[in-house]
Structure formats: structure tokens, C-alpha cells
Amino acid sequence: MVRCYIFFIAVIGILFSANGQDMVRGGELFSSDQQLYGRYEVRMKTAEGSGILSTFFTFENDSWMPESGNPWREIDIEVLGRYDDRFQTNIITGTAENRDMTEYYPRVDVNPHDSYNTYGIEWTPDYIAFFFNGEEVRRTELGDTLEQVEACRDIPQSYRFNMWTNDIEEWVGEFDPAILPRFQFINWIKYYSYDEQTGEFSLEWEDNFETFDSSRWNRATHIIENSTQFDPENVINKDGKLILALTDSDGNGLDNIVVPQDEADQGTPANGQNMVRGGELFSSDQQLYGRYEVRMKTAEGSGILSTFFTFENDGWMPESGNPWREIDIEVLGKYDDRFQTNIITGTAENRDRSEYYPRVDVNPHDSYNTYGIEWTPDYIAFFFNGEEVRRTELGEPLEQVEACRDIPQSYRFNMWTNDIEGWVGEFDPAIHQISVHKLD
DSSP states (O other), X not given: XXXXXXXXXXXXXXXXXXXSSBOEEEEEEEESSOBSSEEEEEEEEOOOSTTXXXXXXXXXXXXXXXXXXXOOOEEEEEEETTOSSBOEEEEEEEOSSSEEEOOBOOBOSXXXXXXXXXXXXEEOSSEEEEEETTEEEEEEETTOTTOHHHHTTTOOBEEEEEEEEOSOHHHHOXXXXXXXXXXXXXXXXXXXXXXTTTOOEEEEEEEOOSSOOXXXXXXXXXXXXXXXXXXXXXXXXXXXXXEEEEBOTTOTTGGGOOOOOOGGGSSSOTTOOOOOOOEEEEOSSOBSXXXXXXXXXXXXXXXXXXXXXXXXXXXXXGGGOOOOOEEEEEXXXXXXXXXXXXXXXXXXXXXXXXXXXXXXXXXXTTSOEEEEEEEOSSEEEEEETTEEEEEEETTOTTOHHHHTTTOXXXXXXXXXXXXXXXXXXXXXXXXXXXXXXXEO
């Protein structure tokens, strides 16, 4: 008799939500691993509509189970469909029975549901910070009143996206199933590890969701807040985007999803500005291995890049069959104390990047400086004014040094702008009528 009663309650939970509506179907994507500290950047277009949430967050997997003995640890970006001028950030600590929450709603100058935007979380032993399109919008530092930063120390967390509805109307607004289906579109995610000794973040991997990486991701199947049944069929890869769908219990609307393109991926800048003109100088030949030294004065200003790099000429064309091979020095105008080094391998559809930002003791834009790349079969090294600032050796996790073996590359300079504000900063053409990248 007791078993029958429990089963009956379970069935009712699947069919009906707390407000008496039919249970809706949502989608959740969660990682196979858990990470300790780092920077997450995600570019996504969220869903508009009262009562629904589009999210990215980190979570200690067993927090929700009191019997596990694990404390509750969670760092949230939750974009509520009811608002057109803000989103929610939250840090949750404590236990499953007694949670401490610090919700804060940064105001933003765009409707977050109208287009793709870049959201970020930086989690370190000393602070937790949140970002929107490259701008820091919240920081909680060690010593906060609830001691949440300290509570999150030394406890790895998974990383997750989900889309769902909730019955707490004073929080998310009243939900009307008639607005379904609704979709959350994710263009990419990047993860940067954190070095506690140097305080630097280094890009470890990026997923652009051209395909579903089952070694990294899983699709959830549980019920959340007695309102949404997560269903694997509501997590979809289509047209180079990862889609989380919120539908009725039958999944209506999954067969005819129109995927909006991210303007940052197109020829028209995402910020709506007119296209700007830049310059690129590239070699007629390609070289295999060697040392390059270049002396140049780079341009200062948010949103712009002055570069020297090597590149396998046909790597950008999938139809060529050539792999992507690139070794970069990229001096971002937003920084006055560092520049970016990068090695890019893989293919046009699925690139592996290993970004690293060496700190320098001068503003690189104030004067001419000498930058260097050494490329050999056994290592790739970068230099600034004669000092080695990075070395990647044969046998590293991404096998990039080995990947660059025996494939000649051209050598190039260019100057350009980019709309990924979380990377290069916000670009304003009004203050960059003439920006010059000078070569000595």
C-alpha cells in the first residue's frame, strides 16, 4: 500500500505543476566534470516571456541531497524573461535545508532577449564577479557578510545551462503556457582556468556547438521545482547553435525551430555600426619553423587589435581539407599591461585555442617594442623585448606543438576590430577615427 501511494504521487508530479497547469518540458545541459575556479564566458540569446528563465550557472552536483552531506554551492546567471533591462546574478551557499542567497539584478542598456549577448563569471579564491558584454556588473569579495566567497573555496562545481519555468510569480512573473514554445540559443562557451600563483586566466577550451560533445556534456532528465520536466529531446544542436527548448508536455514546436544568427558571426557588426576598414599584410610564401622578431608600436583603444601571427593559408576553408594552424601575438588596445599569445589548432569547424596573457612592465602602446615567436618541432615560445614570456612544449594536453609539425605557415600583420566585447572590450568608432599600428 505504501509503495502504491509513493508511485501515485510520482506520477502526479510528472503530469501537473504546482499551479495546476500541465507540466511543461524544458532543457538542461550539464557538464561531466567539475572545475575549481576559472572564468566562464557564454554567448547566448535568451527567451522573452513572463514566468520563464534562461540560465547559465555552476553547481556542486550533490548539493541538493541532504543525505550527501555536501554543502550547497552555486553561482548563477539567470535571465528572467519578464525583464527587458536587467538580469539576475546570485551566489547560493549553506545547505539544502538552509540556503543563503545574494540576488542582485544588474541593469543593462539593451533588451537581453533581442540579440545574443556575452555573459561572464569569474570565480577565484578571493572574489566572484559577473560580466555582461565585457563589463563587470557585480563583484563579491572575500570577507563579504555571508562569507560566500570563502564558502565556495576548494569545492569544485559543474557548469550548466537550463531553461525552465517557476511558479513563484513574485520572482519570475505569471506564466502562461499559451506563449510556448520558447527557446534559449547558445552560440558558444569558453572556459579559462585560474592560476592561483599569478592571478592569471588562461583559455583551456571553447565549444562552439557545431556538434554535440558527449564527452563534455550530458542532457538532464529530472524535474525542477515541480514545474518543469527536463527532457533530452529539448536540448538540440542546429545550425551551429545549442538550443534549449521550453515546450508543452508533448514537445510541440521542436520540428520547426528557426535559429537566429548571431550578428557577431556575420559581415555586419553586432553593434549596428558601419563596417570599419583595417589593414592586413601577408607573405607570399609559407615557412616551416623559425624565429620571427618584429618591432612595432601598437594602437591603444578598447575594441581594437594590433597583431603579428603565422597562419596556414587555407585553414579557414572546411572544403580545403586543411587543418587550422595559427600562432598569434595579438596586442589588445584595451590593456596597458599585457598582450595576448595564442596557439590555434584543430579544424575550421572545431578549433582548439590556448590563450595566455603575459604581463609586461610597460604600456605596449606607448612606444615601439620587440615581439618574438620561436616555432620548432619541439616547442613554441613567445618573447617581449628579448624576454621569454611563454613556452608551450611537446606533450602538452592539447597536443598543439605536435599538430603544428610539418605544416608550413605564412606570416602576417593585421589591425582590426571585433564585436566580442568580453574579449576585446567595447568598440566606439567615434574615438578611433584614426588608429595606427606602426612597424619599425
